[in-house]
Amino acid sequence: MVKFFSPASIGNVGVGFDVLGLAISPIDGSFLGDSISIKASNKFQLINTGLFAHELPIDIKKNIVWKCWKHFCNMMGKKIPISIELEKNMPISSGLGSSACSIVSSTIAMKEFFNISLTQLELLIIMGKLEGEISGSIHYDNVAPCYLGGLQLIINEENNIHQSIPIFKEWIWIVAWPGIKLSTETSRSLLPLKYTKQVCIKHSQHLAGFIHATYTKQPNLAIQLMKDIIAEPYRIKIIPNFFNAKKILIELGALNCGISGSGPTLFAICNNMKSAKKIAQWLTKHYLQNQTGFVHICNVDILGTRKIG
Ligand code: HSE
Numbered sequence: 001m002v003k004f005f006s007p008a009s010i011g012n013v014g015v016g017f018d019v020l021g022l023a024i025s026p027i028d029g030s031f032l033g034d035s036i037s038i039k040a041s042n043k044f045q046l047i048n049t050g051l052f053a054h055e056l057p058i059d060i061k062k063n064i065v066w067k068c069w070k071h072f073c074n075m076m077g078k079k080i081p082i083s084i085e086l087e088k089n090m091p092i093s094s095g096l097g098s099s100a101c102s103i104v105s106s107t108i109a110m111k112e113f114f115n116i117s118l119t120q121l122e123l124l125i126i127m128g129k130l131e132g133e134i135s136g137s138i139h140y141d142n143v144a145p146c147y148l149g150g151l152q153l154i155i156n157e158e159n160n161i162h163q164s165i166p167i168f169k170e171w172i173w174i175v176a177w178p179g180i181k182l183s184t185e186t187s188r189s190l191l192p193l194k195y196t197k198q199v200c201i202k203h204s205q206h207l208a209g210f211i212h213a214t215y216t217k218q219p220n221l222a223i224q225l226m227k228d229i230i231a232e233p234y235r236i237k238i239i240p241n242f243f244n245a246k247k248i249l250i251e252l253g254a255l256n257c258g259i260s261g262s263g264p265t266l267f268a269i270c271n272n273m274k275s276a277k278k279i280a281q282w283l284t285k286h287y288l289q290n291q292t293g294f295v296h297i298c299n300v301d302i303l304g305t306r307k308i309g
Contacts, residue, residue, distance in 0.1 A: 002112045003037040003309040006105040007301040008090060009097035010173065011141040011261030013151070015210045017203075017230040020165075021097070021141035023149045023301035024173050032296055033146075034090050034101035035308065036065065036109040041083035044069070050088040052098075064099060064134055068106040071126060072114060082113065091292070093181035095265035097142030099134045103127050104146045108305050123147070124161045135184040142261065149304030153211065165211060167300055168219045171255075172276045176283035177265040179293025182238065187262035190234045203229055223255045223269070232259055239264045245287050252278050273297075 013020040026032050034050070046066055048056050060066050065086050073079045084106075090098035107127050111118055118126075124144060132138035144152040144162040151167040195203075206225045213222035236242045239259065245266060246257045253275030254268040266287060270276050276297050283295045 001037055001039040001309075002109050003035060003307065004105045004109045004112070004305055005031060005033055005035040005308045006101040006108075006146050006305040007031075007033040007149070007303075008175075009100060009142045009145040009261075010175070010265075010267050011095070011097060011139075012228065012231065012259070014226040014228045014232075014256065014258035014267075015206050016141070016153070017228065018139045018141055019154050019207065020151065021145040021154065022151045022167065022173070023145040023304055024175065024296075024298040025301035026296040026298050027172075028297070030296075031089065032096075032298070034098070034105050035087045036102070036105040037085040037087075037309070038109050038113045039083050041081050044079075044081045045083040047083070047085045048088055049085060052088045052091050053086070055092045056086075056088060064102050064130055065106045067133060068103060068110060068126075068130055071130065072110045072116070075116070076114065080114065091177060091179075091181075093183045094177045095182065095259065095261035095263045096175065096177060097146055097261060100127070100131060100142035100146040103130045103134075104143055104305050108147070112307075120148075121159060121161060128161070135188075137188065145301075145304065147305050149302045150300060151214070166214050168214070168217075168222065168271075169300075170219070170271045171269050171300075172271065172273065173298045173300070174254075174268045174270070174276055174279050174283065174295065175260055175265055175298060176268075176280075176287045176295045177293055178240065178288050179290040180240075180264055182262065182264045184262040187231075187235055187238070190238065191231060192234070195230070199229055219255075219271070226256045226258070226269075228258055231262075235259055235263055239266075240289065241287060242266060245283070248282065248286075249279055252282055254279055
């Protein structure tokens with residue numbers, strides 16, 4: 001049997017729409033992500049377990065894990081029956097890279113189980129394609145950090161999809177999922193098809209400056225430049241209480257705050273545990289909309305997808 005775990009991730013990281021992604025892990029040691037176990041079987045079986053298994057499509061062919069298996073069967077030129085267990089512990093359409101968690105853990109587990117030799121680039125291409133099937137567009141800002149850990153810069157050039165970027169170790173990341181869904185497709189449909197030259201220039205300044213600040217170890221500059229002028233202005237209107245929360249979290253000591261991926265999860269950054277706890281408490285009380293929502297205080301997950309069990 002093989003078993004792999006894939007961590008949650010924050011797509012965009014505020015300043016890098018479709019270009020930056022960060023893998024995260026709760027500091028309390030709990031697992032925020034999905035896992036996949038595969039064992040030999042004489043018939044194909046996909047068992048969904050975990051906190052959010054009930055949200056998965058009833059039609060197995062719509063399950064991304066089935067699509068991943070199909071992809072590997074096509075690649076090998078034959079159908080190999082296996083028994084798969086998907087532990088779906090990530091809420092769907094939450095903005096925390098839930099689909100990437102299932103895609104990456106399945107892809108890596110199948111590669112290992114079928115003992116196929118594939119490069120990191122080839123694996124990423126498979127993951128991007130599967131992500132595209134779910135969200136309607138190929139973007140690597142969740143699958144790359146989920147697979148490789150840390151902060152990833154997506155360059156999406158031929159033979160070169162990503163680069164790892166250093167990130168400030170002292171930063172603590174607080175994520176709050178309000179307990180409601182927002183599909184990436186819907187969230188993307190709110191964005192303009194074109195941006196003005198002025199916005200393009202400003203966005204380049206923010207993103208290039210942010211990357212420069214990470215390499216030159218200037219956390220204050222990085223925070224100052226972590227601005228989202230591409231997605232946030234258009235998405236806040238469908239994320240309840242986001243604008244108000246952002247204002248209050250900054251007052252409570254957050255260095256910055258943004259939409260995680262396509263939302264509705266909010267992320268906040270701070271550099272001390274006292275503020276992190278205050279922020280987490282406020283979010284639990286005021287940002288969550290129901291009992292299923294959650295808040296986690298996280299560090300950067302540097303491992304990415306790993307074998308467990
Ligand atoms: N970067 C994409 C978006 C997906 O914001 O639409 C993020 O998970």
